[in-house]
Amino acid sequence: MTVTARLREHLNSALLIAGIFVAWELACLLFHVSPIVLPRPSQVVSTLVVDMPALWPNILQTLFTTLVGFVGGMTIGVLLGVLVGVSRTAYNTAYPLLVGFSSIPKVAVVPIFVLWFGSGTIPAVLTAMTTCLFPIVVNVATGLATTEPEMEDVLKALGATRWQVLWNVGLPRAMPYFFASLKIAVTLAFVGTVLSETVASNSGIGTVMMMASANFDVPLAFAGLFALAILGIILYAVFAVIEHRICGWASRKTELATG
Amino acid sequence: MSLAVAVEFLTPMPARRIVQLEDVKVRFGAGPTSFLALDRTSLTVHAGDFVAMVGPSGCGKSTILKLVTGLLRPTEGEVFVAGRQVGAERVGVGMAFQNPTMLPWLTIRQNVMLPLKIVEPYRSAFRAEKNGAFRDRAEALLAKVGLSGFGDRRPWELSGGMLQRANLCRALIHEPKLLMLDEPFGALDQFTREELWSILQALWMEARPTVFLVTHDLREAAFLATRILVMSARPGRVVEDRDVGFVRPRTIDTTYEEGFTALTHGLRSSIMAARQSEAKAS
Numbered sequence: 001m002t003v004t005a006r007l008r009e010h011l012n013s014a015l016l017i018a019g020i021f022v023a024w025e026l027a028c029l030l031f032h033v034s035p036i037v038l039p040r041p042s043q044v045v046s047t048l049v050v051d052m053p054a055l056w057p058n059i060l061q062t063l064f065t066t067l068v069g070f071v072g073g074m075t076i077g078v079l080l081g082v083l084v085g086v087s088r089t090a091y092n093t094a095y096p097l098l099v100g101f102s103s104i105p106k107v108a109v110v111p112i113f114v115l116w117f118g119s120g121t122i123p124a125v126l127t128a129m130t131t132c133l134f135p136i137v138v139n140v141a142t143g144l145a146t147t148e149p150e151m152e153d154v155l156k157a158l159g160a161t162r163w164q165v166l167w168n169v170g171l172p173r174a175m176p177y178f179f180a181s182l183k184i185a186v187t188l189a190f191v192g193t194v195l196s197e198t199v200a201s202n203s204g205i206g207t208v209m210m211m212a213s214a215n216f217d218v219p220l221a222f223a224g225l226f227a228l229a230i231l232g233i234i235l236y237a238v239f240a241v242i243e244h245r246i247c248g249w250a251s252r253k254t255e256l257a258t259g
Numbered sequence: 260m261s262l263a264v265a266v267e268f269l270t271p272m273p274a275r276r277i278v279q280l281e282d283v284k285v286r287f288g289a290g291p292t293s294f295l296a297l298d299r300t301s302l303t304v305h306a307g308d309f310v311a312m313v314g315p316s317g318c319g320k321s322t323i324l325k326l327v328t329g330l331l332r333p334t335e336g337e338v339f340v341a342g343r344q345v346g347a348e349r350v351g352v353g354m355a356f357q358n359p360t361m362l363p364w365l366t367i368r369q370n371v372m373l374p375l376k377i378v379e380p381y382r383s384a385f386r387a388e389k390n391g392a393f394r395d396r397a398e399a400l401l402a403k404v405g406l407s408g409f410g411d412r413r414p415w416e417l418s419g420g421m422l423q424r425a426n427l428c429r430a431l432i433h434e435p436k437l438l439m440l441d442e443p444f445g446a447l448d449q450f451t452r453e454e455l456w457s458i459l460q461a462l463w464m465e466a467r468p469t470v471f472l473v474t475h476d477l478r479e480a481a482f483l484a485t486r487i488l489v490m491s492a493r494p495g496r497v498v499e500d501r502d503v504g505f506v507r508p509r510t511i512d513t514t515y516e517e518g519f520t521a522l523t524h525g526l527r528s529s530i531m532a533a534r535q536s537e538a539k540a541s
Contacts, residue, residue: 150360154429157328157354157439158377168373172364249364249413 039219048223055208059227062193062205065121066231069128070189074182077133081140085174086166091145098141102134106192110199119200124193131192132185139181143174176250179243186235190228276342277437277469278304278327283336285322296322298494299336306436309463309470311480312488313526315534319495320473324439327471328352340437352437353430353468357445359422361414367425368410371397374433381433400428404458420451424458431462440472444479453511456482460508477523477530478514481505489526491533499529 021041027033028040035043048055084094106127113123147170155165197206205224212220244251285297297319304310312320325331326338329345338345340352353374361370375381375393385393398410404424414422423443430438444452460483463470474480480487481503489499503522505513513519 148360150356150358151362153328153330154354154356154360155373155377156330157352158374158433160377164377168376169362172362175364247364249415 036216036218039222043219044222044226047219048226051220051223055205055223055227058203058205058208059231061121061203062190062197062228063231065124065197065204066128066186066189066193066235069125069192070132070186072125073129073132073185073189074136076129077136077181077185078140078178080133081137081174081178082144082166082171084137085141085144086162086170088145091141094141098134098138102138106131107195107199110196113196114200119202121201124196124201124204124206127196128189128192131195132189135181135184135188136178139177140174143177144170147173176243176247179239179247182239183236183243186239187232190232190235194228275306276303277306277308277340278302278471279339280323280326281337281339283326283333283338285319285326285331286334295494297326297333298496300496302488302497304469304471306469307467309472309483309485310488311472311474311484311486312490313474313477313480313530314490314495315492315530316475317493318490318533319493320490321441322495324354324441324471324473327437328354328439352439353433353435354439355423355426355430355441355443357442359414359419359426361422361425361429363414365414366410367406367412367414367417368394368397368401370414371401371410371425371428371432373429378433397428397432400432401425403462404428420447420455423447423451423455427455427459427462431466431468434466435468438468438470440470440474442473442475445475452476452479457508457510459483464507477526480526481519481522482509482514487526489529489533492536498533501526 025040025042028038033040039047084090084098109130110123110127113126117123117126144166151169151173152165155169160168193204194206194209197204198210201207205227209221209224212218212224280300280302283297283300284295286293286295288294300319300323302323312323314320322331326333327340327345329340361367362373365373372393376385381393398407401407401410401424404427406421406424406428409417409421409425414425417425423446426443430440444455447455456479463483470483472480472483484503487499487501487503488497489501490496491498501522505519
């Protein structure tokens, strides 16, 4: 992609976001919508700025919880994914179980975690972890299981051990799948954290939003939403950049197509 | 050249057996859907031979390659490589398929150097030599096949013919005693293919590895091989074993000489006969 084309794409994205906020602002003004129902974006942003000293520790709490849960989910996810993906038998055996686990609504597990560990950070971390775990397992396993047998045969004929084949072919080959899942997983980890915070915690953005809506402080609740969206975008962007640096080879087609 | 000719004169003398198949049977699958891919095949290959295997499609040529490399175990019978039974321990053979299977996350040079990372005695020295002697060695080999300057490119930046050259380099970098080629030039155009024949011949004359070449192209077999095996239709057996004595280095002009045409014509008749017997059987 040429630089100008990329710039134009970024510009379009920015214009779309700005346009939606402007339309939202104008609609609220035009139809005299009460801030208790739907605050204007300008009100939300000013709340965000004014209440920042109070919000900041909660933002950090949510970010910390999410990252701990995400790292845990990533570690376990990669280990499970490799375990399931290295042999076709393991893959076929474990797949139904994985699908079953991943289709459990994560909101349903929060009360169980609270029952086991009490309210607070631990159930939030665990919810974040379980929420982001399965996309990683499924993607890593799929990446490994779909490795072309000919690629493996070249190494096996050289006398490579199973481990060497995994290290030199399987894992690099699964990297694009892994990173694709990380981008999804990190946003899902936020969902898990906030979910748990709204149910059973006394700090974090989820708690702030619960209390704000209980007090009919709708602009503050929206400020929490904005903070979450911004954090989500930042983390997504971080992983997109890392992915591009490590797995640039996997997106070669678009680069070839545009010269 | 004189050396190569001399070696050819020596081959009829008792040479070292490097590959030996004894009454090998291979059956794929189980129950009513199973089929016999190879039936009581026996075969001896001497060190330094260039063996080409031709035959109707599905006759088990690739199965023999997989047996020798240890990727597949025989259902019955025994396979020996360099006097040792295959299976207990894999032999470090070089291998190249029709699909170049270059790993897209590595550069061409890194792809070529991959066997050095796996095979002893290079493996132990790999970390230290990665940017020194091994790198020069890869570059030198790439230069021999006409790819100097392409070491830092990525596989998708190269054409099919260039990838297949790099593929040959990867199969040869660790100087294997045994080189297995499964239709390596099958997907290339006529001219690129003929060019690669000459390159492969030169590489073979230089290091004299034992080569197993599976091919559909009878001219390719006749141009490259010292010995051609014709396989029957499935279940495969060796039905014909011919020595090819053309003087090396052979050139593309050789392929238009009378003896050469007669050989490929004869091979063609044998394969047609094998195919017809299959048609009758089924």
